[in-house]
Amino acid sequence: MVMHGTFQFIESGLRLYGHPKLLAVAQTINGSDFVPQNDATFVKLPGLGGSVAWHQDGVTHWNSPDLDEGTHGVNFQCHLYPTSGHSCLWVGPGTHRSHLDIPAMVADNDGSDRLPAAIPLYCNPGDVTIHSRQTLHGSFANTSSDLRIAISFGFHRRRSVLGQHGVLLQPSEVVYDEDFVFKRSAVIQVAIDARHQYYPAETPFVYQPFVGLEDQYRWNDDTYERVIRDYHARDITI
16 A cells, blocks of 8 residues: 655654754755655555555656766665565665566566566664665565565755656646746755754755745645645656
């Protein structure tokens, strides 16, 4: 089961989104003007959680001459329960460097989707994993008694998204212009303030695109209605 836009319903999730150390990692990878992608809460119930086929998340830039290992951004996953090989995400190390022919990989493995180079992401509660969206990843049906719940959210380089058209979660007529990106990025600034209000002794992250605008994006009833409600309608996927 996958739920999108959960930060508008779960304030603790919004505070997680504003975590200064996680945002510092996003900035290191994508630059100080990084932008958000989307978020989702993944739930794999014991004995019921379905499989997710091997895939690479990136769509837009595979044929770009400027393609590199981080062009399509990164995903973070915060794990609320221990994971096992039955419930966890599996990844293919080094597969983020190029667009893969996944059916051919399975065929070369005698038709089995148990790809020999893949590894499981074993995690404890509170662990956060990070992977390139270009990395080959997937998960198997959860036939175990393990419960998996993970909060996932991603970030992009600004230059990767500006001027691009919607794909995946967005219709193709959507254009990621400056206004679209700014409105979606405001969620980060509100999340930073929501966290700072809850943890006042913690030094908040300084999000460069909103320097000088902090007072307009405090966590309150107004910004909930103006920024947070239905924010997932402006998710940025490439």
